Amino acid sequence: MSARMIADKTVKYILFASAIISIIIVLAIGFFIFRESIEAWTELGVGEILFRTVWRPGQDQFGILAMIVGSVSVTFGAILLGVPLALGCAIFLAEIAPSAVQSVVRPAVQLLAGIPSVVYGLFGMVILVPLVRRINVPGNSGYGLLAASIVLAVMILPTIASVAEDAIRAVPENYRHGSLALGATKWQTITKVVLPAGKSGIIAGVILGVGRALGETMAMIMVIGNSVIVPKPLSGNPLTFFLSQARTLTGNIAVEINYATGVHESALFATGVVLFGLIMIVNASARSIIRGQKFIEKAN
């Protein structure tokens, strides 16, 4: 074998090694986070961690249910606020905006995605929290689900908007022509033909947004108050639920990991395992939807 053939082979092996490094990293992440959490699972029991709401490391109580509820609530709030805006933005970009307007709005959406989460957090602390505090309800500190949901809605907007826009654009042009030829208006075509055809891609975008929302950390710490309670309405009005403070799974890890030792530290890794599991489920479902859609496109 000539020298250059040997070089050719060697390079191939090196490239192969780097190709499987991703596998190794994913396995290593799973392995190390789970390994560090074993102490908590075995010493406290799965039920004590997953189904208890009391988190008092000083008393050896490590229930993370309050944080699960907190993460889900703030994600729900962000979806409620963010999805209509993101979908509207996607429809606008894909179907309505003239190209000159597109060339302003699309970079704006991209830039929203690039802004560091601490900057959003700072904005939330300085502008949103004092605004929310003006809502006159006893016990409203300004920090809580509402401020966090607003911040999070802005942060997931680019994810949902760009995936949804791609999905809408992927709808074949002749669907639109057909609909318009039958006398439907442009808006009827969008709502009755284009959106249903791009539905699965749009749903995938929303689910990816959910994944991002569940994983956001620093901006949440800065505006949500971090109290270890299951959020509940502050007064008789159920809407005041969103004025309640809360803590997310991510916040629990970030705020306490540097302070923790022993079982406490292990319980934080257990929090990480739960978060990891949640995100894997969410992302896997988004992926299977996207893949299903590609399959349908191919079949067509």
Place this chain on the structure above:
Amino acid sequence: MKSTKKNILLVVSLLLVAALVAACSAPSTPGAPAADPSADNATVTLSGSTTVQPLAEKLAEAFMTENTGLRIDVQGGGSSVGVKAAGQATSDIGMASREIKESELAEFPNLKIFVIARDGIAIVAHPDVPVSDLTVEQVRDIFSGKITNWKDLGGDDQNIIVVSREEGSGTRAAFEEMVMGEDALIAASAILQASNGAIRTTVSTTPYSIAYLSFGYLDDTVKSISIDGVAPTEPNAADGSYPIVRPLNMLTNGEPAGMVKAFLDFILSEAGQKLVVEDGYIPVK
């Protein structure tokens, strides 16, 4: 024949990956973070309590002007991390703003403890709160959630917003030990913040809030509240009339040597203790 070739490909690749991983981790073996502290261009690393951190930064800045070439890295993390870092020798000096627990001494029997200063814990509220004096019992009831409205304390008819430190914080541990006692727990609904600075920021910007704060962080953005008529000041804490006082500790793994010892000696010297007083803490000498 072909399959052996494939196996070789596989083995070689796995070896390469192993080599890569090893290359990534290689620097850990020779140096390790705790380098020889007596070398000329030495680095002394400190980590732990965020209460001690700013004081340590200040002491380090002063000490480094006298010892050019020396580098002192001060990192946060919290008291528990300080104990762990010193115990596992990942830092030269650990910082802790509470008493060292028996369980920790059992885990790390080599720990040497240096009390570098004493610190009072003040009760602080938003500047607009009219209440200026509380008893220890009242403070306990506020933080445990028994008293929830300022009107019960002579203030406005407004809910009290309790702000507290995280579990694992030395300030919280000291506060729980000296104020809350065995039975009372800090209410779960309290807003939690990860450092003294964050506590001060939150209290100064949130009307009707109350929290506890290290003396070193007191300033006019928050209102200090007297306990049983005694104001939280350094002289009151030094003469023992102010009740909530705890030690600030620095920890080493075994007897300190070289620059680590020199730095600790400096802290306990007259010049060092002067800086302690400047920051509002109580000197130990």
Place this chain on the structure above:
Amino acid sequence: MENRTSEIALIHKAQAQNLKKEKTRQDFWVAVMWLFGLITVSILVLVVGYILLEGVKAINWEFLTTSPKGGLSGEGGISTTIGTTFYLVSLTLLVATPLGVGAAIFLIEYAGEQSLSSKFLRSLIGVANFAVETLAGIPSIIFGLFGYALFVSTLKLGFSLLSAALAGACLVLPTIIRTTEEALLTVPDDYRRGSLALGATKWQTLYKVVLPASTPGIITGIILSVGRVISETAIFYVTLGGSYRMPTSVLDGGRTLALHLYYLAMDTRAFDKAMGTGAVLVVMIILINLLIDLVSRKLTTGVRKVR
């Protein structure tokens, strides 16, 4: 007869009305969509504008060139945090770029090869693709936890630039792999066949022909990663230590701009300096977006020339 015409007229009228109703509805919803587009842009203008306007007040030459000081009281400037950010970005990309580009080359150029017909290797490649997708979806605090458990504690690298860069590399790896893959896919197959026909080996073909043609795409991936590392906070909050002194070796801890912003906002009352730091960050991100735009435009014109 009369009856029928009036019937037709009625139908026409009804149709016209219906059409008009639909038209009004369409006008209304199109207006709403415009509003949504406008809201999105306004949010950006509001956040960026506010941070820039407030930040500019704090920014001056001294702020940019002196180091933070005074412990957590938030005095001084941001020079060392800019330096640390620069070091950390370089170190992270030094680790991630070769791995990411290498992985992408293998997944695109070699994965379809005949010699890889072994079932095990084939499925391994499938798993590798799945792993890249998984990595892209993992939240950064999980990378932080991983970095803390493996690099900081187990390998005893401590809170250091190296620990942070290795954890950060996991974050940007999928970005680099995916953008490189896309770039490789845009290189026409004729290039490869031409080079191979001239007697070049596969690697020579890749190195001399395919990689140069896909450079702009790879650079886009690298710039995107630079942006991600600059913005990242959660990973470095748990792996970098947070000391604001200038690191002198990869085993020293440090504090990036984003991390400094977090400490300023949370631990001190220096909101003006936090805004200043935020403004510097936002300007960096805007510049990076412009740069990506520039490079990707070059990429598309390059491909056009080829065709």
